[in-house]
Amino acid sequence: MQTVLATAGLLPALGGALPDAAFSPRQTPEPKAGSRRAFTADEEIFAEGDRIAFFYKVASGAVRTYKLLSDGRRQIDAFHLPGDIFGVEAGEEHRFSAEAVTDTKLIIYRASDRSTLAGDGGCLAREVVGALLRGLERAQDHMMLLGRKSARERIASFLIGLSERMTGEESINLPMSRADIADHLGLTIESVSRSLTQLEREGVIALPTNRRSVILRNPAALRRLDA
Structure with missing residues (x-):
């Protein structure tokens, strides 16, 4: 864990080794420290090249x-949903920009605040490490998706991934637009729409009238496309 935090530039804030409790597998409570701020849809949170002074948790x-x-x-690198931590990067400057997709509330932590990271038995430090590892796993999956999968397979992977992140729900409310999905999956908006329509015709998904939600009617078929 120390190596991961050091790479992200957070270990100096801890002043050395993490407390033994930081390695406990118990469930971590919501950190008490951290200011909260609301962002409107499409509002910038930070820009590429900004100095890294904070990291964030989506409330x-x-x-x-x-x-x-x-x-x-x-190119959209990732979508961060409630509970996700982002803005932790190697180096001193952000390599990506960040914007709110919808009206969003964030918990903001100062990266250099040693008391925040070390408090509550290292709960927040443990959360940061978990977020880094999950982000790495999703980045590896995304690399495979962009390099090897067809448009339908990319859409299937995206929907299954969202469902799993939303605790397995089969009705997904999409906070992002089809343009966002296209820029994340390396597709055109037309390819996204065409693939969704094809999956709907096959009975794999249903697209309600508002078009911002998707019902997974046959998750097993989606997983076969995702394999």
Whole structure:
């Protein structure tokens, strides 16, 4: 854990080794420290190149982290949902920008605040490490998705991933737009819409009228596409 925190630039804030309790597998309570701030939809949280002074936990809403390419195209790195921690990066500057997808509330922690990280038996430090490991796993899955999967398979992977992050719910309210999904999956909006419509015709999903929610009618078929 110390290696992970050191790489993220957080270990100096702890002043050395983590307390023994930081290695306990028990459930971690909500950290008591940290200020809260509300962001409106599409409001910038930080920009690429900003100095890293804070990291964040999503209390409600959703956040996208992304990078603008030299030709103006946008690649969305990840979507951060309630409970997720983001903004922890190696180095002194943010490599990605972050915006609120919808009206969002964040808990904001100062990266250099040793009392916040070490308090409550290292609960927050444990959360940060867990967030880093989950983020690494999702990044590896995303790399495989972009490199090897068809449009339908990418959509299937995306929907299964969201369902699992939302505690296995089969009715998913999508906070992000189809343009966001396209920029995350390396597709065009037309490909996203076409793939969703095809999955609906096959009876794998249902798309209610508002088009911002998806019902997984046949999760097993989605998982076969995701395999």
